[in-house]
Amino acid sequence: MNLLKNWRILLLVVALLFICVVVFVNFGHDDKGYLEGTNVKLGLDFEGGTLYQIELQEAVSVEEINRIAVIISQRVDPSGLKDASITPIGNQFIVIQISETNPAELEKIESRIRQQGKFESNLNGEIVFTGDQIKKVLRGDNSYGVRKQGDTTFEWSLPFVLNEDAINSFTEKTFHQCSATSFTPDGKPIYDCEKTIFFLDKPDALIVISEDQYALDEEAMFIGNRLLNIPQQTEIEEIIEDSQLNVIVYDGSLDVNALVGIQTQKAIVSSDIGNEVVVVLEDNGFEVTKVEAVDKPWLWDVINAQQVISLSESITNEDVADIAHAQQFSTLRISGQREDVETALNDLDELAILLESGSLPTPVKTISKETISPSLGESFKSLVILMGIIAFIVVGIVVAIRYRMAKLVIPIFIIGGSEVLLNLGFMVLIQRPLDLAAFAGLLAAIGTGVDSEIVITDELLGKSKKIKESLIKRAKAALFIIMTSAFTMIAVMLPIIFTARSYPGIDKLYGFAVVAIVGALIGVFITRPAFTKIMEIIVGKIEKKER
Amino acid sequence: MLVPAILLIPMLFLIFVVPGISPGIDLTGGNVIIVRSQQELTEGGILSALQGFDLPELRISTITSPTGYGAWIQYSKNPLINEAEEVIAQAEANLENEIESISLSKQVISLLGGEDAEYDNAKLALLDAQDILASYKEGFSTSLQTALTDELGLGADVEFQKREISPTLGEASLQGIINISIIGFILIIIVIFIAFRQVVPSAAIIQAMIFDVVAGLAGMALLNIPLSLTTLPALLMLVGYSVDTDIMLTSRMLKERSGTPGERATTSMKTGLTMTGTTLAALVAMILISYFYQIEVIYHISAILFFGLIGDVIATWLMNAPILLWFVEKKK
Numbered sequence: 056m057n058l059l060k061n062w063r064i065l066l067l068v069v070a071l072l073f074i075c076v077v078v079f080v081n082f083g084h085d086d087k088g089y090l091e092g093t094n095v096k097l098g099l100d101f102e103g104g105t106l107y108q109i110e111l112q113e114a115v116s117v118e119e120i121n122r123i124a125v126i127i128s129q130r131v132d133p134s135g136l137k138d139a140s141i142t143p144i145g146n147q148f149i150v151i152q153i154s155e156t157n158p159a160e161l162e163k164i165e166s167r168i169r170q171q172g173k174f175e176s177n178l179n180g181e182i183v184f185t186g187d188q189i190k191k192v193l194r195g196d197n198s199y200g201v202r203k204q205g206d207t208t209f210e211w212s213l214p215f216v217l218n219e220d221a222i223n224s225f226t227e228k229t230f231h232q233c234s235a236t237s238f239t240p241d242g243k244p245i246y247d248c249e250k251t252i253f254f255l256d257k258p259d260a261l262i263v264i265s266e267d268q269y270a271l272d273e274e275a276m277f278i279g280n281r282l283l284n285i286p287q288q289t290e291i292e293e294i295i296e297d298s299q300l301n302v303i304v305y306d307g308s309l310d311v312n313a314l315v316g317i318q319t320q321k322a323i324v325s326s327d328i329g330n331e332v333v334v335v336l337e338d339n340g341f342e343v344t345k346v347e348a349v350d351k352p353w354l355w356d357v358i359n360a361q362q363v364i365s366l367s368e369s370i371t372n373e374d375v376a377d378i379a380h381a382q383q384f385s386t387l388r389i390s391g392q393r394e395d396v397e398t399a400l401n402d403l404d405e406l407a408i409l410l411e412s413g414s415l416p417t418p419v420k421t422i423s424k425e426t427i428s429p430s431l432g433e434s435f436k437s438l439v440i441l442m443g444i445i446a447f448i449v450v451g452i453v454v455a456i457r458y459r460m461a462k463l464v465i466p467i468f469i470i471g472g473s474e475v476l477l478n479l480g481f482m483v484l485i486q487r488p489l490d491l492a493a494f495a496g497l498l499a500a501i502g503t504g505v506d507s508e509i510v511i512t513d514e515l516l517g518k519s520k521k522i523k524e525s526l527i528k529r530a531k532a533a534l535f536i537i538m539t540s541a542f543t544m545i546a547v548m549l550p551i552i553f554t555a556r557s558y559p560g561i562d563k564l565y566g567f568a569v570v571a572i573v574g575a576l577i578g579v580f581i582t583r584p585a586f587t588k589i590m591e592i593i594v595g596k597i598e599k600k601e602r
Numbered sequence: 603m604l605v606p607a608i609l610l611i612p613m614l615f616l617i618f619v620v621p622g623i624s625p626g627i628d629l630t631g632g633n634v635i636i637v638r639s640q641q642e643l644t645e646g647g648i649l650s651a652l653q654g655f656d657l658p659e660l661r662i663s664t665i666t667s668p669t670g671y672g673a674w675i676q677y678s679k680n681p682l683i684n685e686a687e688e689v690i691a692q693a694e695a696n697l698e699n700e701i702e703s704i705s706l707s708k709q710v711i712s713l714l715g716g717e718d719a720e721y722d723n724a725k726l727a728l729l730d731a732q733d734i735l736a737s738y739k740e741g742f743s744t745s746l747q748t749a750l751t752d753e754l755g756l757g758a759d760v761e762f763q764k765r766e767i768s769p770t771l772g773e774a775s776l777q778g779i780i781n782i783s784i785i786g787f788i789l790i791i792i793v794i795f796i797a798f799r800q801v802v803p804s805a806a807i808i809q810a811m812i813f814d815v816v817a818g819l820a821g822m823a824l825l826n827i828p829l830s831l832t833t834l835p836a837l838l839m840l841v842g843y844s845v846d847t848d849i850m851l852t853s854r855m856l857k858e859r860s861g862t863p864g865e866r867a868t869t870s871m872k873t874g875l876t877m878t879g880t881t882l883a884a885l886v887a888m889i890l891i892s893y894f895y896q897i898e899v900i901y902h903i904s905a906i907l908f909f910g911l912i913g914d915v916i917a918t919w920l921m922n923a924p925i926l927l928w929f930v931e932k933k934k
Binding site: 108112145161418423427446453496513532536539548550558 | 628631638687691694695723725726729732733735736737739740743744747761762763764765766767768769770771774775777778779781782785786789790792793794797831832834835836838839841842843845846847849850853854857858869872873876877879880881883884886887888891892895897899900903
């Protein structure tokens with residue numbers, strides 16, 4: 056216990072205990088995506104998945120590229136199930152990581168990234184306007200933004216401009232879509248208006264939903280869902296009508312005649328419907344996809360409904376009798392109210408992106424991608440662990456041959472192991488996944504570590520016993536060497552850290568550089584001081600014996 | 603001093619003349635598929651499976667290891683897809699000019715065998731062109747995968763790695779690599795000068811470092827390892843590593859007073875060779891495992907480090923040490 060009185064050794068022990076908690080105590084996640092039994096996240100190389108590198112037609116502002124990244128993320132992973140991570144790199148590149156590896160699926164995602172999103176706003180089962188008819192969202196306009204109204208109400212407002220065709224269609228289709236239901240005390244009418252529903256990339260498919268699912272959805276929509284922008288008392292029939300899709304509610308029997316005349320060849324079926332139905336559909340020429348219900352209304356999810364927006368009497372020309380005299384609005388304004396600024400801003404942002412997502416502000420030039428299959432990742436993982444163990448043993452053998460004294464070899468081993476652990480712990484702390492590059496960085500760190508430990512050991516053992524330098528003086532000489540060597544490692548790795556967010560591809564090296572640098576710092580400030588102290592004690596004892 | 607100088611010539615020859623170092627697809631663009639299988643994979647088999655796909659610059663190599671078989675397939679983009687993508691990009695960039703954009707989109711549609719149609723809206727034409735290209739690519743990619751799967755006898759549980767890099771992306775990455783190398787090199791020189799504050803020893807370390815990098819590059823040329831986003835970190839790691847022994851040697855030669863300079867150099871060499879020895883031993887293990895199991899990233903990194911560190915043994919003890927000995931003697 057005397058050892059713990061030295062602060063260097065105490066520091067190492069405390070750091071190790073802390074990191075053990077960080078690495079090994081499970082804070083409530085399942086093992087998927089983590090190195091078994093630890094909190095170390097696994098990267099693409101070990102988990103399998105795909106990395107897209109998207110290049111835009113031209114460099115854009117930081118604000119713009121962030122916006123494009125959000126739009127693309129909605130296209131890539133609308134339901135949020137694929138665990139996609141999206142990072143803008145520099146002013147022209149966007150990197151996406153996704154767990155998908157099936158080549159056909161990947162091509163689909165790629166084309167979705169490239170394509171213009173198909174936005175439509177529907178009312179009474181008709182299209183009112185589409186994404187390519189939206190000329191512009193007036194982000195610079197005075198009326199764009201969030202305004203405080205009273206103490207607890209914040210109104211957001213989003214103005215946008217339609218083209219000629221859309222203006223005509225809008226005037227016609229919204230004409231008299233509000234009706235007075237009651238009157239205020241001073242005689243003004245209170246209106247109840249129709250709702251328009253927004254879709255983004257609505258599927259061209261037959262929808263077959265089970266009775267049970269339908270009932271669940273009906274209830275869920277009526278209750279409403281703030282996060283999904285479903286207002287209270289939304290009628291499922293209205294959503295179905297506006298979607299213009301063929302929706303069959305399956306009650307245990309499927310009428311084949313109902314399938315006649317359906318234009319599309321695709322069918323989306325809720326997953327609780329038996330395969331006998333799938334067979335019937337396939338026999339009738341449908342390509343069937345089963346979709347599972349997640350924690351949102353199934354129907355809302357599969358038809359890609361995005362928003363329900365209520366019309367207001369100010370634009371439905373209630374005061375005009377003849378449509379020929381109806382006032383036309385080229386600039387429309389959508390607004391809503393929230394209790395706090397943040398949610399209001401959030402709503403505004405989401406909707407603006409939705410309206411703009413018909414087209415990316417700057418088109419995509421090229422898409423590069425890299426896929427690693429999960430089975431290969433799995434075997435990479437076991438190989439890398441094997442490699443680490445073998446490397447450790449081999450290094451141990453060389454060190455043992457050189458020093459032939461267990462007293463000297465064992466500390467080198469223990470400190471080497473501590474450095475691996477501390478590094479892994481740091482990666483857990485900064486939430487960085489372990490990939491092959493990071494593994495290489497780990498090796499670099501350990502390699503420098505072992506090098507330094509050899510320097511310290513040799514320095515302390517004393518090269519010339521005739522001139523008695525004090526152990527502390529010798530330790531100082533060793534410190535200079537390990538400091539300089541650590542800082543050279545940091546010097547070559549720093550440029551990677553600084554440019555990782557500016558150049559595509561370099562971001563893949565970020566983990567590598569971080570681990571190498573942090574490894575060097577951990578070595579200089581935590582493990583090697585402790586190692587020096589331990590060695591001082593051991594060498595001191597050896598020298599005493601020799602005397 | 604003579605040995606490193608003489609060695610430099612064949613190394614430079616390897617790097618710049620034959621076989622030379624080629625840039626990898628990370629930097630030039632292209633496609634690579636790496637497959638691992640329990641079934642035997644032959645070049646001929648793969649080649650015949652890929653017939654009819656029109657893959658320019660197709661290169662195939664196979665490997666047999668004690669635990670299975672592997673194949674490495676590289677090719678450039680199918681010319682038709684390439685052309686279609688370029689035209690679509692133009693159509694998209696020219697959306698303002700309706701007529702021009704529509705005609706470009708229609709060009710793509712006919713190129714890929716789609717049905718001819720009339721458009722009055724450039725965006726709609728573009729959407730159709732994009733749709734048709736997407737399904738063409740989807741079909742191409744799926745059938746390529748199927749052909750390979752059938753030929754290579756790969757089940758559902760295929761162990762594969764696939765990379766598709768566009769040339770322009772490669773260019774941007776290359777620019778990044780160049781910047782990193784230059785900044786890194788400057789920073790390391792600064793660190794060394796700050797540490798030693800004397801021109802000759804610092805310069806000696808830097809020239810040893812350059813020699814190491816040259817040795818690493820020569821190893822790349824010998825083993826046909828391309829310059830890529832993987833080999834850049836390997837070279838940086840090499841620099842970070844190899845200076846360790848030089849720093850140790852220089853520090854002991856300049857800062858310590860015990861024993862003669864010759865004695866100090868000898869004890870330093872003992873320490874230095876242990877340092878490099880441990881690393882080399884670990885690297886050999888890694889090279890063997892990663893080569894046979896086709897872990898390209900680790901194989902490239904460990905092979906480059908291996909050659910670089912061999913170079914470092916030469917540079918440190920046959921070049922740097924004599925320079926320092928001369929420098930210390932002269933100072934007396």
